[in-house]
Amino acid sequence: MSTKNILDISPLESEAIYIIREVVAQFEKPVLLFSGGKDSITLVRLAQKAFYPAKIPFPLMHIDTGHNFPETIEFRDRLAKELGVELIIRNVQDNIDAGKVKEETGKYASRNMLQTETLLDAIEEFGFDACIGGARRDEEKARAKERIFSVRDDFGQWDEKNQRPELFDMLNGRIDLGQNVRVFPISNWTELDVWSYIQKEKIEIPSIYFAHKREIFIRDGLIWSANDDVVFRDKDEQVEERMVRFRTVGDMSCTAAVLSNATEINTVVEEIRSSKISERGARIDDKRSEAAMEKRKQQGYF
Amino acid sequence: MNVLKIATAGSVDDGKSTLIGRILYDTKSLTEDKLQAIEEKSKQRGFDYLDFSLATDGLVAEREQGITIDVAHIYFSTPTTSFIIADTPGHIEYTRNMVTGASNSQASIVLVDARNGVVEQTYRHFFINNLLHVKDVIIAVNKMDLVNYSEEKFNQIKGEIAYLAEKSGYQNQNITFIPVSALHGDNVVNPSDKMDWYNGKSLLEYLENIETYKTEDTSKVRFPVQAVIRPKTEEYHDYRGYAGKVYGGELAIGDEITILPSATKSKIKSIQFFDKEYTVAKQGSSVNITLEDDVNVSRGDMLVKVGEEPNVVKKLEATVCWMDKTPLQASEKYYIKHGVNDAQVKVTELTSLIPTDFSDKEPNPSKLSLNEIGEVSFKVSKPLFIDTYQENKANGAFILINPKTNNTAGVGFIK
Numbered sequence: 001m002s003t004k005n006i007l008d009i010s011p012l013e014s015e016a017i018y019i020i021r022e023v024v025a026q027f028e029k030p031v032l033l034f035s036g037g038k039d040s041i042t043l044v045r046l047a048q049k050a051f052y053p054a055k056i057p058f059p060l061m062h063i064d065t066g067h068n069f070p071e072t073i074e075f076r077d078r079l080a081k082e083l084g085v086e087l088i089i090r091n092v093q094d095n096i097d098a099g100k101v102k103e104e105t106g107k108y109a110s111r112n113m114l115q116t117e118t119l120l121d122a123i124e125e126f127g128f129d130a131c132i133g134g135a136r137r138d139e140e141k142a143r144a145k146e147r148i149f150s151v152r153d154d155f156g157q158w159d160e161k162n163q164r165p166e167l168f169d170m171l172n173g174r175i176d177l178g179q180n181v182r183v184f185p186i187s188n189w190t191e192l193d194v195w196s197y198i199q200k201e202k203i204e205i206p207s208i209y210f211a212h213k214r215e216i217f218i219r220d221g222l223i224w225s226a227n228d229d230v231v232f233r234d235k236d237e238q239v240e241e242r243m244v245r246f247r248t249v250g251d252m253s254c255t256a257a258v259l260s261n262a263t264e265i266n267t268v269v270e271e272i273r274s275s276k277i278s279e280r281g282a283r284i285d286d287k288r289s290e291a292a293m294e295k296r297k298q299q300g301y302f
Numbered sequence: 303m304n305v306l307k308i309a310t311a312g313s314v315d316d317g318k319s320t321l322i323g324r325i326l327y328d329t330k331s332l333t334e335d336k337l338q339a340i341e342e343k344s345k346q347r348g349f350d351y352l353d354f355s356l357a358t359d360g361l362v363a364e365r366e367q368g369i370t371i372d373v374a375h376i377y378f379s380t381p382t383t384s385f386i387i388a389d390t391p392g393h394i395e396y397t398r399n400m401v402t403g404a405s406n407s408q409a410s411i412v413l414v415d416a417r418n419g420v421v422e423q424t425y426r427h428f429f430i431n432n433l434l435h436v437k438d439v440i441i442a443v444n445k446m447d448l449v450n451y452s453e454e455k456f457n458q459i460k461g462e463i464a465y466l467a468e469k470s471g472y473q474n475q476n477i478t479f480i481p482v483s484a485l486h487g488d489n490v491v492n493p494s495d496k497m498d499w500y501n502g503k504s505l506l507e508y509l510e511n512i513e514t515y516k517t518e519d520t521s522k523v524r525f526p527v528q529a530v531i532r533p534k535t536e537e538y539h540d541y542r543g544y545a546g547k548v549y550g551g552e553l554a555i556g557d558e559i560t561i562l563p564s565a566t567k568s569k570i571k572s573i574q575f576f577d578k579e580y581t582v583a584k585q586g587s588s589v590n591i592t593l594e595d596d597v598n599v600s601r602g603d604m605l606v607k608v609g610e611e612p613n614v615v616k617k618l619e620a621t622v623c624w625m626d627k628t629p630l631q632a633s634e635k636y637y638i639k640h641g642v643n644d645a646q647v648k649v650t651e652l653t654s655l656i657p658t659d660f661s662d663k664e665p666n667p668s669k670l671s672l673n674e675i676g677e678v679s680f681k682v683s684k685p686l687f688i689d690t691y692q693e694n695k696a697n698g699a700f701i702l703i704n705p706k707t708n709n710t711a712g713v714g715f716i717k
Contacts, residue, residue, distance in 0.1 A: 007573065007580035007587050017588040019546050021528045023600055023641070035615045049576040052590070053541065056532035138377040145372050149611040163372065164710040165398060165625055167405040169547075170639050174708040188386055190377045205592045 012193060013046070014151050016185040018169060020050040020132065020147060022082075023183050024057055026169065026173035027130035030183075031088070033119075034060040034080075036072035037249040038205050039134030044079065045203055046185060047132075059086035062223075063119050066093045068229045075206040090122040107232050110254040120156045130173070130182045138190045140277060142294035149173055160214035160294065184218055191279045195272050199265045201237045210268065211245045211260040219268040222256035247272070248279050304383040304494065305321030306512060309403035311390045311427050312413035317444045321413065322376060322482035323354025325506060331378035335404050337385070350486075365385055373399055373471065383510050397658065397673040398625045399714060400430050405699070409438035409512055411505070416481070420462040425659040426462045428463070431676070432470045433715065435695065438512050442505060447483040453499040456481045469660045472692075474561040480505050502594065521694045523585070524612070525605040526641040531590055543574065543590040544599055546642075548587035552606075553591070554582045555585060558608040561599055564686045567608060569594040602643040604687045612687045612697060618647070619682040619717045621691075622670065626711035629669035630678065636711065637703035638682065641696065646683040653677040670712075678714070690716035 017069050020043075023030050032047060034040045047056045064073075080087035092114045095101045101114050114289050137144040166173055173181060174292055186194070198205060215226040219236045222290065224231060226239045230252050233239075244269070245256035262268040312318040326332045332340075343352045376387040388403040404410055412427040415421060430441050441463055447565060449455045460479050480489055481500055488494030491506045503511065531543035557570045573580045574590040583589045591605065599605075606612065624630050628651065637649045652670065654663040654677045663677075671677045691698030704711040 005580045006582045006584060007575050007589060008584040009575065009587050010303075011586055014547060014586055014588040018528070019580050021545055021588070022642070040575045050545070050588070051529075051531060052574075052576050053535075053538050053543075054531050141374075144375050160372075165402040165713075167402055167701055167710070167713045168696065168699055170641065170699075170711045172639060172701065172703055174637065174703055174709070174710060188375070188377075190379070190384070192379070193384070276334045278335055 005246045007157060012186075012189055013049075013197070015169070015188065016046045017050045017076075017181065019171065019185040020047050020170050023130050023185075026049075026171070027181070028129040029126065029128050030058040030132060031128045032056075032058055033134075034062050034076065034087075034134045035249070036062065036076040036206060037134070038194060038198060038209060039116070039136065041079070041136045041203060041205055042189075042197055043132060043185060044083070045197075047200060048083065056083060056085050059088050059121075061088040061090070061122060061126075061128075061131075063090050063122065064093075065115055065251050066091060066092045067111050067253045067263065069206070069208050069225075069246075069249065071206045071208045071254055072087045072249060088122070088126070090118050090125075092118045094118075095121070099104075107234065109232055109249060110256050112251060116156070123156070128180060129175065130183055132185065133216060134186060135184050136189050136191070137184075137187050137196070139265070144170070146184065146187070148187050149176060149183055150184065152180050152182055154178045156180075192269075194271055195265075195269050199269050206249070208246045209263075211243050211263045213241055214244050214257065215239050216242050216244060216257060223258065224256060225252050227252050247275075251267045305386065306409060306509060307386045307388065307407045308409045308410045308411060308509065309383045309388045309390060309400070309407035310413070311400050311403065312423070316413045316415045316597045317484045318389070318413055319354045321411075321442065321444065321482070321490065322387065323352065324487055326354070326378055328487055329378055329506065349675070362556045370706050372603075373403055380506070380510055381392075385509065389599050391444075393627045394419050396426070397430065397623060397675070400427070401434065401623045401625075404430055404434040407436060407715065409440065409509065410436045411440045411442055414441055414459055414571055416443050416452075416455055416459070419455075419459050420466070422659065424463075425466065426472075429658040429660060431473065431624075433473045433692065435472050436475070438478070440480060440505065440508060443481045444478060444484050446481045446488060448485055448496075451481070451483075451488075451494075451496045453497070456500075466660060478502075478508060480508065480613055496519070521550045521612040521689070522612070523553055523607055524549040524641075524689070524697045525553060525591065525693060526603055526643065526697075527599055527603045527605065528642050534536045534550065535565060541592070542596075543592050544605065545588075545590050546586045546605075548583050548585050550585060550694045552584050552609075553589075553605075559593075559605045560608050560611055561597060562606065562611070563600065563614060563685050564603075566595075566597050568597055578692060604641075604643075606687075612689050612694075614685045614687055616682050616685055617650075617699075618678070618682060618686070618688070618714070619653075619699070620678055620714035621675065621676045621717060622678045622702070622712050622714045624670040624712045625709075626709060627672055628711070629671045629703065629704075630676075630702075630712060631669045635705065637705055638680075638686075638700050639703065640686050640688065640700040643686060645686060647680040647702070649678060650681050651679040653679065677717075682716055688716050690717060 092111050096103050101117050217226050217239050245260040246257050258283050262271050340356050343356045367525050378385050390399040390403040410431050443459050482489045489504045493504050525545045525546050526531045527546050529545045531545050571594045572591045573583045632649050632652050635648050636646050654665050655667040656663050656675045689697040698716045700714045702712040
């Protein structure tokens, strides 16, 4: 080789790859929880890098609430096909139809809480012992307290007051039968880190992250997607068309849009950089109470 | 962009939350919705100031009791550096949290209340930063506003710490003193106009200028193998890549290497990261390495440069910080995780208990309880490839796991 070609990758990327490799080495049946959002798409790229030129050695699993944006679903299917990775889908609707869970009704109804039940069923069905997720500590203050290897019991519960210390980069994945570990390789990334990575790596993401024309209505100062099949709307809540994009993508029934003209990645990154509102400020599910996330986590949510 | 991990520690009233809040506020890192939430909550609780701990105390129990139970992570950035602060709580399970925070940090901020000077807590902060060889320690002398910004008071504290530093077993530490007022923002992000006698940098300026390479190991290179990559496809039929992270130095194509434990020799054929090839991998990089020869390498093995081999041992002596409710005792067995290598150990001797106030060691204690530090000897079930913690941080530390509960029970620093 004629020129010196020095590898000096970012500490955050190196850390995430190290963690993903530890998961495969320490667990029998890992799975990557894939939502079709930017964080789990970033995880997929990191997993690809961790094992290249081999394929990603674990399946992707999506817990489909039935309230996802169609753009996300289309993207999910295409990505799994391109990578040649198995995609497992479990539907919240099945549990509703079987009468196992009760769907919320009314103005703020969402299927966010119901995902947990379907997720726990799927973990048991497949015997997954490690579930890799794209949660980040900077998103929310309960998440800021969670470990990289977060042990959950038979019921998927997080025992927040009794977590294992994590020293240096040694990760303790020893668990009892029936327990599983939630793994967060991008714990230390911020929202801007993720967006900058998507920009630098030219990673494709679903179109709803970019500004587009959409039918929306305003409630409580937030911009809701007008989709009468999924999102409850009062008669006096007027639908209008606006240029919007989504900064975070959950269900249509619990994710608010932001007004934006950023139609490509560079302008999106600029917008994030100068934003005065936090990412989860647009998550209707977090606004239920100050402890909403911690409560959901104790019950087995991600 | 640089990433700098910092640990902060302090007791309840030394103004740690205020300091962190001040940093976030003055670097404009708090978004409007978060600031608004803090303002509302502070008012609700009848405070006439902004209680920034509300931004970091993430658990219900913490907010109920008004105390921090667990390490919180705080993120902010300046145009040149991304900062990750591990904010370790002051009173509950103090040593355990502080050691955990410091193990993942390149720099540490120790807060001292200017009115009280060096107190018992300061000794402990200082001791742990020494034990873990944290390269940069910043002594932030806070509440300068309450001592009339007195240079004399500041110098007095400096002198007391210098006395402690003499007793330290780690003499290469950079210790920096900065007089601040977190409440008013003096010398935190912006320089103070009330202390003409101080010509140094503000806290943030200092942190931004810590060159991260200086804080890392520059010792012998260690490459613990995490996984063997075997694609088994047409294109990569015989491909065998060794995946891992480079510690302590750098690796280059053509380097002659020894594989441990087999002591087989080979040469580095290629260094890969994703779909690109490189000639040199710097420390900290997660890479894929292929060798010239078809040799037997598996997870837990280690690649090192010929002539730079670590010690291969079945006995260990280490300083251990205990983190489990069940005490460590002689002849107990534990799992050991040394990097990515797993084995079992048996405690052969508990040599001493080390007080965290720099006072004399207590010989032959009967046990090591939660949050205690001691010197311990072990017998290992299989050979480990070790350096002393002083020589190589990553290869000189290990964790112990309680086999009954699978919990991480302690951390050891090899002597």
